[in-house]
Amino acid sequence: MNALRKADLKAIIISLVVFVVLQALLSTNSLDAFWQLNIILICINIILSVSLNLINGYTGQFSLGHAGFMAIGAYTGAVLSVNFHMPFIVSLITSFVTAAIIGGLIGLPTMRLSGDYLAIATLGLGEIIRIVIMNVNYVGGAAGFMGIPRHTNFAWAFFVMLFVLFFIKNYVNSSYGRACVAIRENEIAAEAMGVNTTKYKVLAFTIGAGFAGVAGCLFAHTFYIIHPSSFTFLASFNYLIMVVMGGMGSITGSIAGAFILTTVSALLSNWPELRMSIYALILIALMFYRPQGLFGNIEITSLPVLKRFKGGKQK
C-alpha cells in the first residue's frame, strides 16, 4: 500500500512538472493559438478515451454511444453557464451527474445485450440523444447553442484530466475493477464466481458516461458554440479508435491513443479528406498487425525498462 502511495506521489510530481512546462510554454506564447487549442483538446480527448476504455476495455462492453453522453454533458454545462450563470465547477459537477444518471438509465436495460447487439444499441441510443437535443429549441436546436463563456483553459482541462485518470486508475485497481476485468474475460464464469455482473457493468457504464459528460462540458466551454453535429456516432468512432489504438484495458494506451490521434488530425487539418483516409488506413493496419493496440493491456509502469526504477511513472 505504501509503495502504491509512493508511486502515486511520483506520478503527481511528474504530472505537475509536465503541467508547469506546458503552462510556461503557453504563458510565454511560444505556441500559436491553434496548438494552444489543441493541447486543451488533447486533455479532453484523453478524458473521453480513458472513460470509454473503462467501458470497452476493462469491462469488455462494446459501447458506441460515447458522443451522446458527451453531448448531454456539453449541453447541461452550457445551459447552466449561460442561462443560470453558475460557476464553472458547478457546471462540471452537474454535467457529470446528469450524464451519469442518463448513462445509468440507459445502461440498465442495454447491458443485458452483448457483443454486436450492444454495440449497435448504444450507437442507436447515442443518436437518439443527439436527435432529441436537435429538436429542443431551448438549447438552440439544429442551429447549435451559442455564446458559451470560455471557461476552459489549460489548467482546468489538465487538472480535470488528472483527476479522471487517477479516479479510473484507482477504480480499475480496486475490487470493482477486478470484477470488471472478470466480466470481460468470461461473463458466465464471473457470474458463477458470485460477481454481480449487471451491477458492475451498469456501474462502469455510468461512470464512463459521467466522465464523458465532464469532457463534454469542458469541450463546450472551449469553443463558445456547441452543435448537435459535433456529437454524431462518427465522434464515438473517433474515441473508440483512440482506445483501440492505445490498447483496450490500458490507461497509458488511452492517453497515447488520444494524444497521437489528436496530434495527427491537427497536423493533417488542412487536408480533411486525406486525414480521414489516413486514419482509416492506420486503423486497418493496426487491426492486421497489432490488434491488441500499441500497449495491449499493459501499463507503462509494468514495462520492463521502467521496472528497474521502483515505482516509476503511473499515469
Added chain:
Amino acid sequence: MGIMDQFLQQLINGISLGSIYALIALGYTMVYGIIKLINFAHGDIYMVGAYIGFFCITILHWPVLPALVASMILTGILGMLVERFAYRPLRSAPRISVLITAIGVSFFLEYTMMYFVTPQPRTFPSVLEDAAYHFGPFVVNNQQIMIFAITIILMAILTYIVQYTKVGKAMRAVSFDTETAQLMGINANRIISVTFGIGSALAAAAGVLVGIYYNSIDPLMGIMPGLKAFVAAVLGGIGILPGAAAGGIILGIIEALVSGFISSTFRDAAAFAILILVLLFKPSGLLGKNTNEKV
C-alpha cells in the same frame, strides 16, 4: 385530403423507401449470417454503387437499365475485393478486430471517394419522365413504380440463387455451420466471397434507385441508410433473408408515417427506437428463432 388518405399516401411512400432499405438489408443479413460481421462498410458500398450509376448515366450516356447492371457488377467486384483484402486475413481474429476493420473500411471508402468526387452533392439526372398516376385520392409516381418493380425482380433472382442453385445451397450450408460445410468439400472462402459480391450488387442497385428517387447523391449518403438497413435486418431477424426484406419494408413504412404525422426530424430517432425495442424484447427479430446461450 382526409387522415385516412394521408395515411395511405404515406404507406405508398414508405413502401418505396422501405424497398431500398430492404435491398441494403439483404446484403447486411447475408454477410452477418455467414461470417457474423456487422459490415459497417456496406452503406458505403451502396454509396459507391450510386456513384458508378451516376457516372455511367452522365458520362457514358447509358440508359438507366444498363447503368444499373454495370453498377451492380462493378460494385459486386468491389465488395469481393474488400472481403478479400480487409476481412479474409482476419478470418480467425477476434470479432472485435474485424468490426473495427469494417469501421476503417467504411471511413476509407467515404473519404477516398470524397477526395476524388468532392464532398459536394451531385444532382442525379432524371432518367424517367415525371409521370404520376392517380389511383383515387392517392398518387404513385414513375420512380416509385420503378423502385418497387426492380426490388421485386432482384429479390426473386436472389431467392432463386439462394434456394435453387448449387452456390445458394453452399451459401446456406456455410451460414449454418462453416466448419462442417468445409468438411463436405465446400470452399468456404469462395462462398463468402460470392456472398459479399451478391450483397454488394444489391446495395449498388439500391444506390442507383435512391439516386433516381431523390435526385441527389453525396459521398456520405451511405452512413444513415447503412445503419437503418442494419436496423431493418435486426428487426426481421438477422441472418434471415425474408426477414431482411420484411424488416426493410416495415421500417420504411414506419419512417414515412413518423415523418408524415409527427415530424421528419424524428425519422431517424424512430428507426433507432425500434432497434432498441426489438433488441430488448425480441433480440432474435420478428422471424427469428430463440437460441439459448451455452457455456
